[in-house]
Amino acid sequence: MASGAARRNNFNIGGEQAEADPLLMEAFYESDDYNTIADRDDTHCFLIARTGSGKSAVLQHLEEDNSEHVVRIAPEDLSLNYITNLGVMKFLDELEVSLDPLFIALWKHVLLVELIRHRYKVDSQAAKTNFLASLRDKIKRDPGKRAALDYLEEFQDRFWVEADERVREITEKFEEKINKEAKGTVGFSGNPAANMSATISGGSADSFSTETRRELSERFQRIVNETQMARLNKMLKVLDEDILESRQNFTFVVIDDLDRDWVDEKLANSLVRCLFRAVLDLQRVRNLKIIVALRTNIFENLDFGHRSGGQEEKFRSLALHMRWNPTELRELVNDRLRVASTKRGAPVNSISDILPRINTRRGDAFDYMLQRTLMRPRDIIAFTNETFNAMTGERVSWEDIKTAEDSYSHKRLLALRDEWKMSYPDIDRVFAVFSGCVIPMSQEEFTRRIDDAALLLADPYFRGSDWLDWMTSAMWNNPAGSWADWYGQLVSLLYNIGFIGCSTGRQASVRYVRTFPEYAERASNLEATTGFTIHPTFQAALDVRLDGTSH
Structure with missing residues (x-):
């Protein structure tokens, strides 16, 4: 470098992660995706991208640019692991009781109270009293809205406590209702004197007959459904018309880091999916934009179709997939x-x-x-x-x-x-079977290496047996299957995470997931693939060679 400014002496162009990037604010690049998220009239509210794509940087810059108009909700402050680890939640899930109404109500409550705290600086008993008096005076001529205020009154002196305490309080009250219902359920336990609360918290639904399971499921589902909280939904109208009533009070809510480690992945997915549904409901509030950032793989595993009330298409239309x-x-x-x-x-x-x-x-x-x-x-x-x-x-x-x-x-x-690694433990050992390969690999050579990967199942120290066994089961159990039947699941995984690319002829360009995201989803494409390559990002690490020469 002619100027010498970058030479040696630890010169760099910033950190790789937003939270440790000294240049984030001074040298932030305002991409089209950032401008879309920052646009108060744009409806995209789910920011979806792979790790390293800049989700956190976008949200941090949004917060910096709108410092008085952003509420950040940190998932680790909401006791979400506490909820998913509760025995009663796991028990109800085993009974196939839909916990969605409870989870949606929890998210709405957290969002509503955080917005009120931010808007009116509610941080003490006096501030809460003044806020309620002011709001009551504003809506005194609307009986429906007056009833909605009763919802806030229920929390009394606990209104301004930290969000995790409010979440725990609501969850504990719900747990009490379930345990109370359990005690009064005929046939729930052979011993009338048994401690039903302990049974609910630590028991297994598998110990009941089909008839008892159905009866319990119906009883508990009614309790869960009651948590729709009609007054809470009425408060959303108050939020729109009386709290964030003017453009001057426009507020962004930012929720990031939902991809941290969870105790129970299935219940965690339900919680995240229900957050999306709550956000959808809150879109009716005109001067509010809630932005949820999520990794691509978690978004794709949310199972919208199963319990989203037919709203999958809406969720996907509101998702902004960050691409550069x-x-x-x-x-x-x-x-x-x-x-x-x-x-x-x-x-x-x-x-x-x-x-x-x-x-x-x-x-x-x-x-x-x-x-x-x-x-x-x-x-x-x-x-x-x-x-x-x-x-x-x-x-x-x-x-x-x-x-x-x-x-x-x-x-x-x-x-x-x-x-x-959270979804696919020891996946790096699958990467390692391609060490020293010559690219492009023919289907025969690629198959040989995939077979080596499948043999990891025989290694007692391999920690990915569950996912690898599922992905290779057709190799062992379907002798009449096609090549795509046998290898398709594993090939699709390696393609979709960006590790490999595919080509269909000697002169054909290599297809990678970034530009051909659906390629590996079709068996006919996999069958037609004649060349497999390792993405250039990883070739040096794996000592990959090109056409038999040194890379």
Whole structure:
């Protein structure tokens, strides 16, 4: 680099994660996706993307730009793990009681109270009394709204306590109702003196006859359905017409980090799905926009079709899938480079001023780097930082880029493992079976390596037996199946997470999930695939070679 600003001395263009990125605010790139989310009249409210795509950065910048108009709700402050780990919740789930009405009511309650606390600065008994008196005076001529206020009165001095305490209080009251109903249920226990509360909390629904299960399910479902809370729904009208009644009071609610570890994944998915339904209901509040950020794989596993009341199409139409193109990523890097280099006293306007000049043999160095990413900000920031760290001269050389690629590729492979290890434990051992392969692999060679992956089931130390057994079951149980029948599930997984690409002829371009997201969903496409390749991001880490030559 001619100016020397980026040379050595730990120069970088920012952190890979929003919460540890010193340049996030100064060099934030306002993409079209950000402008869509920040648009108060745009209805997209679910921000869906893979890890590293910039979801958290978008929400942090939105908060910075609208500091007086943003309420952030942190899932870890809501005792959600407490709810999903309750014995009564698991028991009702085993009885196939739909907990959706309870979960939807919980979310509406949390959102409503947080919005009121923010709007009126309710942080004490006096503030709450003043707020209620003011609101009561405003709506005194509307009997329906006056009844809705009774809902808030129920919480009395606990109105301003932290959200997790309110959630626990509502949940505990619900648990009491269920246990009380259980005690009065004929045939619930052979011992009339038994402690029904303990039975509910720690028992298993499998111990009951079919008839008893049905009876219990119906009884408990009625209790759950009562938590629809008519007065709570009426409060939404008050929220729209009397609390956030003017554009001046427009409020964003931001909910992020819903992809943290959960105790019970099934109940957690129900909680997240019910949040989406609550958000849908709250769209009737004109001066409110709730934005929920979620990883792509969790969004796809929410099972909308099963219990969403036929609203799956609405959920999907309101989802904004964050995607980046090469131009946007180049501009993002340039913006960060300008800010970072200016801080060092030697401004640089473009990454092109630092990288090797374009030539006919090797092409554009930045395009080379982009091809070794999954087209996400985190990837290109990481590769650029590694390249600066590898610099040996005043300007980046191709040798510096290749040196950086080794370290970068290993870290990206570990990041891919970390992104998917909750759903697919030990998936990195499947990645490892492709170490040293020559690309493109023929179907025969690819099949041999997939067979090696399937044999991991014989290793007692392999922790992914459940998912791998399910994905390879047709290999063992369907001898008459086609190649796609046998290998389709595992191939689709590797394709959909961006690990492999597919081609259908020697001259055909390689298809990757970013540009052909539905490709691996069709058996005919898999059957027609003649070449399989490892994504360039991971080739260096796995010592992948091209056409038998050194990579």
